[in-house]
Amino acid sequence: MSSKPHGLIPQTLKEQPAHFQDRNKILQKVYDQLKNCRLKANNARLVRMSIQLEATVAKGSKSAQGYRFNMSVLLRDIIKHKGDFRKIKVLGQPLLAPKKGTAPDASTYTTSKPEVLAKLVGILVDPALLKKHGYILTRELDPTLPDHTIYTHCARCNTKFRKDEILKDTVCMYHPQKKIYNRETKTHVYSCCGESTASTSFLRLGCEKAKHHVFKSESYNDLHEISEFLNTNVIDGEVNVLALDCEMAYTSKGFEMVRLTIVDFFTSKTLFDEIIDPFGEILDLNTQFSGIHEEDMKKAITYQDVMDRILTPSFINKNSILMGHGLENDLNVMRIIHDRIIDTAILYSTGRYKSSLKNLTFETLSEKIQTGEHDSSQDAIATMNVIKKKIGVSVHQTEW
Numbered sequence: 001m002s003s004k005p006h007g008l009i010p011q012t013l014k015e016q017p018a019h020f021q022d023r024n025k026i027l028q029k030v031y032d033q034l035k036n037c038r039l040k041a042n043n044a045r046l047v048r049m050s051i052q053l054e055a056t057v058a059k060g061s062k063s064a065q066g067y068r069f070n071m072s073v074l075l076r077d078i079i080k081h082k083g084d085f086r087k088i089k090v091l092g093q094p095l096l097a098p099k100k101g102t103a104p105d106a107s108t109y110t111t112s113k114p115e116v117l118a119k120l121v122g123i124l125v126d127p128a129l130l131k132k133h134g135y136i137l138t139r140e141l142d143p144t145l146p147d148h149t150i151y152t153h154c155a156r157c158n159t160k161f162r163k164d165e166i167l168k169d170t171v172c173m174y175h176p177q178k179k180i181y182n183r184e185t186k187t188h189v190y191s192c193c194g195e196s197t198a199s200t201s202f203l204r205l206g207c208e209k210a211k212h213h214v215f216k217s218e219s220y221n222d223l224h225e226i227s228e229f230l231n232t233n234v235i236d237g238e239v240n241v242l243a244l245d246c247e248m249a250y251t252s253k254g255f256e257m258v259r260l261t262i263v264d265f266f267t268s269k270t271l272f273d274e275i276i277d278p279f280g281e282i283l284d285l286n287t288q289f290s291g292i293h294e295e296d297m298k299k300a301i302t303y304q305d306v307m308d309r310i311l312t313p314s315f316i317n318k319n320s321i322l323m324g325h326g327l328e329n330d331l332n333v334m335r336i337i338h339d340r341i342i343d344t345a346i347l348y349s350t351g352r353y354k355s356s357l358k359n360l361t362f363e364t365l366s367e368k369i370q371t372g373e374h375d376s377s378q379d380a381i382a383t384m385n386v387i388k389k390k391i392g393v394s395v396h397q398t399e400w
């Protein structure tokens, strides 16, 4: 058996016909056989092809026995036809339509960059729709809203309070998790502590207690008071495709960015991942959701450092395609105005409510994310892979 090449791991599937270890072993065999065929393909392509072939069979097999049988047929076919994809059958179906006079070519498995770019441009969200979903597209005050509101409601306990008194000690009792409906008892209960909304105990008010209330600003009028927005239309540069995700925390100045991850769509490489110092004093790191702990803040860089590094002609510029899930939240805390957007929460939600990234990732990729604290790196990659899957690009292709 040859050594295990980088990235040769079976695809995660919702229902696996065989144990992961068995699939892993068989996948290695597929790779070894393809390598023996001396195809005109580099190693990365061989890895991709092996993963794709194994996954196709795994998805089409109902039992461990069936899977092993189907894989043995496939392996036999690969050897018999020396890797000629016009002759190899997967689950009885030919892989490719036979063409006369063409040599087996692994490139049939990949998509070209211009082709993918065209597809991505095709799913850019219309600016009018972006606006409807809370994206800020112009530095214009909304005359229907007051400029800089004095009062706000606590994002945790809903108490009305003065924003300029946010650092004064008070008591904020709240439930960190949402309430869910219990069919058996026909009541709503908080998933954090199990307390019923009909409870007469004072615990109904909250199972967590904090010294301050917290708030989130959503309108331009409020957001620009803390820090002005920058429009990417002043930066001309190369067309690139970037997946973004921020982690946020509650501070004395609202809901602020404390971590930013940017991943390149074509190479799947993480181009930026930093912890960021917010403008206000931190009141709640929101660790359960942000994954940020107090000690992480020691390595924080400033907002200005972030902007200096990411707003450049070769990074985020007016031609960039930015993708994310509910990206308006990220762009608003980043204070960036940009209109070439692919938003999975807008594009792939069904029904009245936006799908969570967790559900969308599971439905599309059969992968579980956000099982514990959130991680902006994991979320950015998941969003990107959902889009790849939806437009028919292999999540394993990193060379173009």
Ligand SMILES: [Zn+2]
Binding pocket: 174, 175, 176, 177, 190, 191, 192, 193, 194, 195, 206, 207, 208
């Ligand atoms: Zn609770």
Ligand SMILES: [Zn+2]
Binding pocket: 154, 155, 156, 157, 158, 159, 171, 172, 173, 174, 212, 213, 214
């Ligand atoms: Zn509160």
